[in-house]
Amino acid sequence: MQPIIYEPFKEARRIKIFVPYELESIRNNVKKMNGSFWHPHQKLWSVINTSQNFESLKKMCEGNYKIEKDIRFTPIPSVALNQNAIEAMFELEKALVLKQYSSSSIQVYKKMFSVFLAKFMQRNLKEVSKEDIEGFVYELIKKNKISESYQNQLINAIKAYYEHALKMPREYYAIQRPKKTVNIPNVLSKKEVYNIIQSPQNIKHKAILSTIYGSGLRISELLNLRIADVHSADGYLFIKDSKGKKDRKTILSEQLVVLLRAYYKVYKPSYWLFEGQSGEKYSTTSVRSIFRKAVKDTNSNPWATVHTLRHSFATHCIENNISMRHLQNMLGHSSPKTTEIYTKTIEINNKTITSPLDSLLKNITLQL
Structure with missing residues (x-):
């Protein structure tokens, strides 16, 4: 071997x-x-x-x-779109705007749809069949090794064009999707979280990481927080227009309130809770940079991302016996099934659970 x-x-x-x-x-x-x-x-x-x-x-x-x-995704070369493809792209964008999709979602749909157009823009798009599309996706899987996520995003963009822009029946473009995998989210231990959020010397950086973990936020939700969204007297953060264009409330830690007040006295933000140097929203890149440095400095799980703090918040809430209904509301999940995935991430060892073997042999000396 x-x-x-x-x-x-x-x-x-x-x-x-x-x-x-x-x-x-x-x-x-x-x-x-x-x-x-x-x-x-x-x-x-x-x-x-x-x-x-x-x-x-x-x-x-x-x-x-x-x-x-290492085996990795082979980049798909971009191709200049002809007039037919440009018009199709405009029709897709118009349909998504009318449906009030977020600007970030529209950009993803357009990017993925351009991959489809590069293949079929010389044809009448109304005559492209389901079989043609599945053959195209199969080719990308075999040659470019696209991931399941990429495959799903591509199919979503194609279906959005045919169903929303061209008003084709949904059943006609029931494109084969990959079998859904059930991945267990990556989670940090409580000790790792403590080390990470305590690592930054800058109080703003410490407040950013503590807010993400303490309230279970997505990075976009953190950046969109306004000063007015902090309801310290009532103990909650108001999250406006989160994923799926939903408003919600989530827990506001008493310890976090103390930290945010100290941060506010130093930085005095005017509108956004966390602002850049010119008063604009803090950037995603900066938040990720703060997190990566904290992970490196504390020798924590190197595969953790900012989103891992949200996963860890959910897992630790379950370990603290928070009800699934409350957790679902705090995380902003539409379905309880999405929240239930965190029941698979709770810490399992002989310190948290008693094995039936230990119960069976309690006060008995094993004969070896």
């Missing part, structure tokens, strides 16, 4: 390595490397992507290893 070292792409943050179970000494050496992390679903270890770490991994394997390239 050989370890497999996956050659990372230039911009990749991690180097992945598969270590067969029998090679315990190599596995122990990988564990000792700074920033090493075990990925249970992929059955792989990873370390920080540096040339020094790549050479160290090869040295640990003492010449008995295999190097493979």
